Amino acid sequence: MKNLFDVYPLYDITPVKAFGSKVFDESGREYLDFYGGHGVISIGHSHPNYVKAVSDQVSKIGFYSNSIQNPIQTGLAEKLCAFSGYPDYSLFLCNSGAEANENALKLASFHTKKSKVIAFKKAFHGRTSAAVASTDNPSIVAPINAHKVIFLELNDQKSVLDELQKGDVACVIIEGIQGVGGLDEATTEFFQFLSSETKKYGVVLILDEIQSGYGRSGKFFAHQHHDIKPDIISVAKGMGNGFPIGGILISPEFKASHGLLGTTFGGNHLACAAALSVLEVIESENLIQNVNEVSDYFKQQASEIPQIKNVKGRGLMLGLEFDFEIANLRKSLIYDFGIFTGNASQKNLLRILPPLSITKAEVDFFFVGLKKAIGKIVEPQISVP
Structure with a gap:
């Protein structure tokens, strides 16, 4: 690593294989990919x-x-x-x-x-x-x-x-x-x-x-x-x-x-x-139709989480807007709950770019993890009068 020009902040994760929306690291841990490496993975890993x-x-x-x-x-x-x-x-x-x-x-x-x-x-x-x-x-x-x-x-x-x-x-x-x-x-x-x-x-x-x-x-x-x-x-x-x-x-x-x-x-x-x-x-595989169907479902699920103040974007190019910076939330999602997400120059925006083949069941898994991560990151910051 010392010979690499150090321009990327790196997560301590080493993926070794991936299928569909799942990524596996060198220890065998499974991750759900809701970012697709900056939106690159369109039809799913290793289709x-x-x-x-x-x-x-x-x-x-x-x-x-x-x-x-x-x-x-x-x-x-x-x-x-x-x-x-x-x-x-x-x-x-x-x-x-x-x-x-x-x-x-x-x-x-x-x-x-x-x-x-x-x-x-x-x-x-x-x-x-x-x-x-x-x-x-x-x-x-x-x-x-x-x-x-x-x-x-x-x-x-x-x-x-x-x-x-x-x-x-x-x-x-x-x-x-x-x-x-x-x-x-x-x-x-x-x-x-x-x-x-x-x-x-x-x-x-x-x-x-x-x-x-x-x-x-x-x-x-x-x-x-x-x-x-x-x-x-x-x-x-x-x-x-x-x-x-x-x-x-x-x-x-x-x-x-x-x-x-x-x-x-x-x-x-x-x-x-x-x-x-x-x-x-x-x-x-009618993936553009799937994008529209899953996008509607995703937005409906997001609307039920009070900490999400706004959903930006279209289809499966989405941003979840919070009233706090999301850096720690993103770390918790990946390390604690095994979910890849992205960030943006807007510091309170969680960027969502999953494969176009993502399923509603995987959206459910994402929101279970997100709710837990929000509780872990946000609630300890709330001071009691």
């Missing part, structure tokens, strides 16, 4: 179809560069674009969410011949150069990431319009639902305003669906709740169920040329086999 697809592919060919024909890549593009509701869009494949946003921002700048970006307060778009410059967290933005980005409040139409009218904006980038920022979401009116005004001023609209996409919101993409069609859509996290893959869906308004974008590992045979199996399982 048999996924394991077979990856195993079969790696036994044939795992990688070659993008200088040859790759029918699996073509098949993934066709299935993803059709299944997501964008059959006329094209797909560029890369390896991660940050890389997807980096390419989205670069393509927007190529297209408009401009460089200024409009992003939003509490946004998180990644840690590479332009992506991190578009992230509202100065502590992770290095001096070298000196891109022209302005951060505006969600739903502030006047401020957006004031910037668009200056004529120097390349693109607007917005999350379907904010993830790290704390599950905030723009209104339908604001999304539709962005859609119409960016078209009017020749500005590219980028929808960051890296966490909120792939069925997590109850539709394939979260922006589809608002009846808009952005110019570029970035995807990653749930796309490969743990295998590194990302991409951007690109409107037919954009013209491709050789060398415009590129990647060594993006769209390799193994990644595409993994990603295709994810789409096939989401479709065959």
Whole structure:
């Protein structure tokens, strides 16, 4: 461990295997996964179809560069674009969410011949150069990431319009639902305003669906709740169920040329086999329908716990808001009750991102543990007069 660059705060847990929504550590202890490694696990850990697809592919060919024909890549593009509701869009494949946003921002700048970006307060778009410059967290933005980005409040139409009218904006980038920022979401009116005004001023609209996409919101993409069609859509996290893959869906308004974008590992045979199996399982097991059914059940259960002041988000991209910081609650859930959850920049928000295949019985188990953890953490803090 001493040779690792120490940038991650670590729980003292060592997972060694996982199935469905269950994770097992080296001592054999079982955990319920209600976080999916930042929302990456979409169809469940070690799904048999996924394991077979990856195993079969790696036994044939795992990688070659993008200088040859790759029918699996073509098949993934066709299935993803059709299944997501964008059959006329094209797909560029890369390896991660940050890389997807980096390419989205670069393509927007190529297209408009401009460089200024409009992003939003509490946004998180990644840690590479332009992506991190578009992230509202100065502590992770290095001096070298000196891109022209302005951060505006969600739903502030006047401020957006004031910037668009200056004529120097390349693109607007917005999350379907904010993830790290704390599950905030723009209104339908604001999304539709962005859609119409960016078209009017020749500005590219980028929808960051890296966490909120792939069925997590109850539709394939979260922006589809608002009846808009952005110019570029970035995807990653749930796309490969743990295998590194990302991409951007690109409107037919954009013209491709050789060398415009590129990647060594993006769209390799193994990644595409993994990603295709994810789409096939989401479709065959009706996981988006399951998201909606389980989400309604989860919210009903949450409404019966008085310490939960608000439930934010949609589908299975949810945040439980308390009137106290949740760091100790999250520790108790994992160490005392064997439940993985997540946090956000909003310190009183417990982030919930389980596999899309999670069951109502597992939701019941979660709330039993949550109630006990609340009692363990909160009640001792209540002073007796």
